[in-house]
Amino acid sequence: TTKFTRASDIPVAFVEKNVKLRGKLHHITEKGLEVEHIPISVPFITSIQRKWQSKGLLLVRLAGVKLAPGGMAWLQQELKPKQMIWFQLLGRENSSLECLVLVNKGQFLSLCLNEEILRQGLGRTARIEGLHHDSRLYWKLHKRLLQAELKALKKNKGIWREESYSERIRDRISNSKFVQTLKQFANWLGGSIKR
Numbered sequence: 001t002t003k004f005t006r007a008s009d010i011p012v013a014f015v016e017k018n019v020k021l022r023g024k025l026h027h028i029t030e031k032g033l034e035v036e037h038i039p040i041s042v043p044f045i046t047s048i049q050r051k052w053q054s055k056g057l058l059l060v061r062l063a064g065v066k067l068a069p070g071g072m073a074w075l076q077q078e079l080k081p082k083q084m085i086w087f088q089l090l091g092r093e094n095s096s097l098e099c100l101v102l103v104n105k106g107q108f109l110s111l112c113l114n115e116e117i118l119r120q121g122l123g124r125t126a127r128i129e130g131l132h133h134d135s136r137l138y139w140k141l142h143k144r145l146l147q148a149e150l151k152a153l154k155k156n157k158g159i160w161r162e163e164s165y166s167e168r169i170r171d172r173i174s175n176s177k178f179v180q181t182l183k184q185f186a187n188w189l190g191g192s193i194k195r
Contacts, residue, residue: 004037005056007097010089015130018137020088020102023058028075032061032096035085062114063090063098064128064145068159071122075113079103086110090141091130098130100141118148121158125149 004010004021014021023035034057065071079085084104091098101113117123125145131138153160173179 003039004058007058007092007095010092010097015089015092018088018090020086022084022086023060025079025081025083025085026057027081028072028079030072032059033075033079033085033101034058035060035087038084059096060087060099060101061096062101062117062123063130064126064141065114065117065123066126067117067123068121070158071117074117074120074122078113090128090137093129098128115144115148118145119151119157121152121155121160124159 002009022038024038025033025035027034036057067075086102086104087097087099088102089097089099102110103113105111118125125142128138128141128145131141152158156162
């Protein structure tokens with residue numbers, strides 16, 4: 001029932017047990033998602049606690065994901081301000097939390113943003129900070145993230161997209177020295193005629 005306003009407020013046991021917390025999204029920044037923690041509400045106790053609760057946002061980072069330039073734009077398009085999200089604690093680093101971020105899609109479905117970004121080819125798999133390399137959970141999550149990244153690679157999505165043969169030929173022709181010289185000559189000729 002306690003509202004957490006800083007990463008350091010969250011008990012170490014919560015991080016070690018990979019507890020899921022609920023929050024309301026406020027901002028998407030280069031550093032991560034700024035989320036207001038929404039504690040479990042108990043009717044009478046919650047109304048009393050609200051009077052003493054301080055205000056503050058938690059900085060939640062997508063664990064195991066290094067965003068590509070298009071990843072930030074996709075997140076801003078996909079997530080709405082004040083949207084409710086779930087974040088599973090995996091680690092804490094300074095003032096930020098390393099988490100799996102889940103968004104409800106319908107009544108019984110939820111989407112893991114960490115995996116979806118990789119599946120769309122909008123990021124690369126990175127080391128999951130906060131989890132020990134030798135833990136089962138680390139390898140289970142890392143495997144899931146790698147599989148999502150592999151799907152993007154197989155489907156030529158996002159950063160894994162390869163140019164088609166015709167695009168490569170067109171680029172080679174337009175960047176060739178002969179075509180560049182021809183363009184310069186045409187510009188010079190056009191400028192000479194106008195004078």
